[in-house]
Amino acid sequence: MAEDYTKEGAQYGFHFDQSLCNGCKACQIACKDKHDLPVGVTWRRVVEYSGGSWQVQGNTFEPNVFAYYTSVSCNHCENAVCMEVCPTTAMSRRPDGTVYVDESKCVGCRYCQWACPYGAPQLNAETGHMSKCDLCYDYRSEGKDPACVSACPSRALDWGPIDELREKYGETNSVAPLPDPSITKPHLVISPHRDAQAWDSGTGQITNPKEI
Amino acid sequence: MNIHELPMIIFTVVAQMSIGAFWALGAIQVFGRYRKLTVSTIDRITDVGMYAVGPLLVAGFIAAFFHLNDPFHAIYTMNNLGSSWLSRELLAGVLFGGFGAAFAISQWFGWLTRGIREIIAILTAVAGLFLLIAMSGVYYSTSTIPAWNNVSVPLFFFESALLTGPLAVAVALLIVWTSNPLAKIRKQAKEPLNAELVAFLRASLRGLSVVATVAGIAIFVTYPIYLLALSHGGDAAEYVASEISTSFLLWRLLLLGIAVVIAGVFAFSKVQTANQPQKVLIVLIVLALVLALTSELMGRSIHYDGLWREGLNTWQTIAG
Numbered sequence: 001m002a003e004d005y006t007k008e009g010a011q012y013g014f015h016f017d018q019s020l021c022n023g024c025k026a027c028q029i030a031c032k033d034k035h036d037l038p039v040g041v042t043w044r045r046v047v048e049y050s051g052g053s054w055q056v057q058g059n060t061f062e063p064n065v066f067a068y069y070t071s072v073s074c075n076h077c078e079n080a081v082c083m084e085v086c087p088t089t090a091m092s093r094r095p096d097g098t099v100y101v102d103e104s105k106c107v108g109c110r111y112c113q114w115a116c117p118y119g120a121p122q123l124n125a126e127t128g129h130m131s132k133c134d135l136c137y138d139y140r141s142e143g144k145d146p147a148c149v150s151a152c153p154s155r156a157l158d159w160g161p162i163d164e165l166r167e168k169y170g171e172t173n174s175v176a177p178l179p180d181p182s183i184t185k186p187h188l189v190i191s192p193h194r195d196a197q198a199w200d201s202g203t204g205q206i207t208n209p210k211e212i
Numbered sequence: 213m214n215i216h217e218l219p220m221i222i223f224t225v226v227a228q229m230s231i232g233a234f235w236a237l238g239a240i241q242v243f244g245r246y247r248k249l250t251v252s253t254i255d256r257i258t259d260v261g262m263y264a265v266g267p268l269l270v271a272g273f274i275a276a277f278f279h280l281n282d283p284f285h286a287i288y289t290m291n292n293l294g295s296s297w298l299s300r301e302l303l304a305g306v307l308f309g310g311f312g313a314a315f316a317i318s319q320w321f322g323w324l325t326r327g328i329r330e331i332i333a334i335l336t337a338v339a340g341l342f343l344l345i346a347m348s349g350v351y352y353s354t355s356t357i358p359a360w361n362n363v364s365v366p367l368f369f370f371e372s373a374l375l376t377g378p379l380a381v382a383v384a385l386l387i388v389w390t391s392n393p394l395a396k397i398r399k400q401a402k403e404p405l406n407a408e409l410v411a412f413l414r415a416s417l418r419g420l421s422v423v424a425t426v427a428g429i430a431i432f433v434t435y436p437i438y439l440l441a442l443s444h445g446g447d448a449a450e451y452v453a454s455e456i457s458t459s460f461l462l463w464r465l466l467l468l469g470i471a472v473v474i475a476g477v478f479a480f481s482k483v484q485t486a487n488q489p490q491k492v493l494i495v496l497i498v499l500a501l502v503l504a505l506t507s508e509l510m511g512r513s514i515h516y517d518g519l520w521r522e523g524l525n526t527w528q529t530i531a532g
């Protein structure tokens with residue numbers, strides 16, 4: 001029998017290994033394909049963050065640059081601001097802890113989209129409803145891994161109950177360009193890139209703003 | 213102009229104008245009583261304004277509907293009163309509109325006693341306050357959007373209500389002074405306003421232009437404070453401060469400035485000497501209202517341009 005991937009109270013989340021990600025965006029495409037998302041709707045996005053400065057040693061100036069990728073979807077946050085602001089309660093939580101949009105209620109007001117600091121909820125103009133990652137609920141109920149996780153060629157993505165992920169990979173969740181994690185308490189663990197910058201002291205910039 | 217949020221721009225500006233107008237009418241009622249005028253005489257002056265507020269508010273709500281991408285689900289929008297300011301805004305809007313309509317209808321047909329009608333009017337005014345607070349809460353409570361999570365936002369909303377509302381009522385008073393449209397509609401004999409009533413009307417007009425002027429100046433004062441706070445508020449806030457400091461903002465302030473000068477200087481002094489509704493006065497007040505409204509619509513467009521969050525801004529944010 002397949003494993004139960006929709007266990008009540010499991011509080012699922014993601015792990016992302018920044019040091020393994022090479023920015024190929026297979027996860028982004030796998031998600032888009034799996035959920036048949038229209039143009040302009042991207043549930044999982046790969047953000048490129050880069051920056052740099054000059055290092056001065058005596059008379060020599062050396063460039064000191066960095067660039068790294070972060071793959072982000074919805075983090076099924078503990079303190080889900082999207083649910084807090086949603087007037088219809090369409091943005092709601094399944095017993096397994098994942099957050100999803102109940103399309104039978106959503107009025108398409110975009111308030112959740114305004115509030116979420118991860119850009120996770122995105123409006124599907126075809127349906128007039130909000131849409132976002134539900135951690136591949138249908139795949140999970142069949143005992144399969146989420147599409148993005150399986151698709152990653154460098155095995156940079158993992159998922160599971162957040163406590164297990166934290167035990168395995170640590171507690172880091174506050175790498176730039178992600179926001180202050182205390183806002184939503186995301187169910188996300190990141191194994192940081194060696195050049196990773198802290199969320200509140202990042203010196204770089206997102207270099208692919210139109211791709212996310 | 214922020215075309216994407218046009219429905220919300222129209223809704224917020226118009227709803228705030230109706231709230232301000234209703235308060236202004238209430239203030240005139242109180243003022244009339246202080247002057248020992250009979251209730252029915254004061255009504256002669258305020259009724260026109262009140263019947264104008266209703267359709268305005270309805271127009272605002274219709275505009276707001278266009279913001280929803282699936283209006284058929286609108287029935288669910290009050291499901292989350294416990295935590296969503298948007299639910300609270302809708303409830304407040306329904307209460308303001310509902311009480312207001314109940315008051316207007318009973319006033320028109322002379323239903324219920326005067327006392328009960330007045331209680332309904334007070335409830336309407338309070339619901340208006342609740343609506344303004346809830347509207348502010350929708351934006352102010354989004355801690356991830358620095359341009360909105362700033363005390364200037366509720367200030368702007370209140371100032372807007374106190375600028376456009378009284379000016380709209382001033383126009384309504386001038387209409388009453390010039391002709392008596394309600395008597396016409398009701399096919400009643402037209403009684404000319406007596407000297408006492410004209411004096412009262414003039415005093416009310418003066419009061420309205422003072423309130424509007426002060427509110428307009430307050431908006432002027434709030435802007436630099438707001439922009440200064442943003443430009444010292446971290447990366448996202450700084451970015452948005454530079455994005456909204458455009459010539460569009462300067463035009464908005466220029467129009468507001470002209471409206472304030474017209475209302476505060478010209479109209480105010482003209483009212484003092486007018487014994488009848490002169491054309492100049494009508495032109496001045498109408499012009500002040502039109503300029504103030506235009507300026508507020510522009511300002512609200514800038515408000516929605518402020519949608520830039522700390523954290524990730526997606527292509528959908530950029531595209532609006």
Ligand code: SF4
Nearest residue numbers: 074075077082116120
């Ligand atoms: S990432 Fe955004 S949409 Fe997902 S649960 Fe957190 S706040 Fe809600």
Ligand code: SF4
Nearest residue numbers: 086106107109110112
């Ligand atoms: S768009 Fe839908 S899910 Fe999002 S806040 Fe509005 S009603 Fe809720």
Ligand code: SF4
Nearest residue numbers: 031133135136146148
């Ligand atoms: S879990 Fe599924 S829905 Fe969520 S980002 Fe991955 S593929 Fe997309």
